[in-house]
Amino acid sequence: MKFGVVRFPGSCDDDDALLAAGRVGEATILWHADRDLQGVDAVVVPGGFSYGDYLRAGAIARFAPVMEEVAEFARDGGLVLGICNGFQVLCEAGLLPGALLPNVSLRFVCRQVSVDVIHADTAFTCACEAGQTLSIPVKHTTGRFYAPDVELDRLDSGGQVLLRYAPGQNPNGSLRDIAGVCNEHGNVFGLMPHPEHAVDPLTGSSDGLSIFESMRAHVAGRVLV
Amino acid sequence: MSGAVRARVLVRPKAGILDPQGQAVERALPALGFAGVSNVHVGRLIELEVEDPDELPEMCERLLANPLIEDYEIET
Numbered sequence: 698m699k700f701g702v703v704r705f706p707g708s709c710d711d712d713d714a715l716l717a718a719g720r721v722g723e724a725t726i727l728w729h730a731d732r733d734l735q736g737v738d739a740v741v742v743p744g745g746f747s748y749g750d751y752l753r754a755g756a757i758a759r760f761a762p763v764m765e766e767v768a769e770f771a772r773d774g775g776l777v778l779g780i781c782n783g784f785q786v787l788c789e790a791g792l793l794p795g796a797l798l799p800n801v802s803l804r805f806v807c808r809q810v811s812v813d814v815i816h817a818d819t820a821f822t823c824a825c826e827a828g829q830t831l832s833i834p835v836k837h838t839t840g841r842f843y844a845p846d847v848e849l850d851r852l853d854s855g856g857q858v859l860l861r862y863a864p865g866q867n868p869n870g871s872l873r874d875i876a877g878v879c880n881e882h883g884n885v886f887g888l889m890p891h892p893e894h895a896v897d898p899l900t901g902s903s904d905g906l907s908i909f910e911s912m913r914a915h916v917a918g919r920v921l922v
Numbered sequence: 923m924s925g926a927v928r929a930r931v932l933v934r935p936k937a938g939i940l941d942p943q944g945q946a947v948e949r950a951l952p953a954l955g956f957a958g959v960s961n962v963h964v965g966r967l968i969e970l971e972v973e974d975p976d977e978l979p980e981m982c983e984r985l986l987a988n989p990l991i992e993d994y995e996i997e998t
Binding site: 789 | 939940942943946985986988990991
């Protein structure tokens with residue numbers, strides 16, 4: 698299992714993502730200007746401030762050469778995980794539904810939150826149990842998930858909302874407490890909390906590891922079949 | 923070919939989407955003694971020079987605005 702972690706100018710969680718992915722498999726950096734995905738089994742688009750977040754968070758990064766390859770990889774069914782800024786990039790690129798708006802508080806929030814696993818039968822959550830609560834930090838200013846009501850209904854009924862903030866924990870005003878959503882095919886997933894920052898008890902929680910373990914298990918299962 | 927056209931694109935949050943920036947400004951003005959202010963929304967202004975103004979709508983759709991969350995208005 699080989700993870701590729703995208704590095705844009707302005708990425709800042711790429712090293713932690715590399716470290717987290719490296720705990721469950723091999724992990725390598727994918728430079729934003731390269732078009733070579735180096736044969737990875739899964740791509741992680743990490744947090745940070747890609748291209749300065751100019752115009753809108755994620756708006757410029759989606760035109761990076763590597764993102765064209767990532768989009769094609771996703772179209773072919775490859776696993777793509779977007780964390781925080783990576784989630785924003787994937788929404789801007791149209792690989793995920795919805796958009797991320799400034800937090801209702803207009804403040805940067807940085808704290809540990811509890812998120813409930815809504816569906817555990819997916820490539821990104823199969824190492825969890827449905828109903829399990831994960832303790833994972835958030836740190837962002839633009840994390841309020843928005844989609845029109847009809848789209849939200851579709852996401853709910855299609856089982857695409859994989860993570861929700863636990864009651865009372867919504868840090869940004871996300872509609873329907875949505876913390877993470879996947880695309881229709883279930884191979885692209887974005888979330889605002891940072892699982893890569895929660896992979897060692899030393900920093901308070903290792904719950905985030907289960908997202909990476911799920912991806913590894915999914916890829917391993919696919920290879921066997 | 924010499925005539926680049928100056929254009930302005932106004933981008934604002936779509937009606938109905940919670941706009942905390944607008945609300946914050948709306949709350950701040952009365953604090954300074956300005957009464958009777960309502961419906962404040964904060965967007966952004968993009969000024970540009972373009973050779974082909976017909977391309978502006980596509981520029982807006984694909985980059986300058988996110989049509990899911992923002993409305994735009996082109997002035998040339």
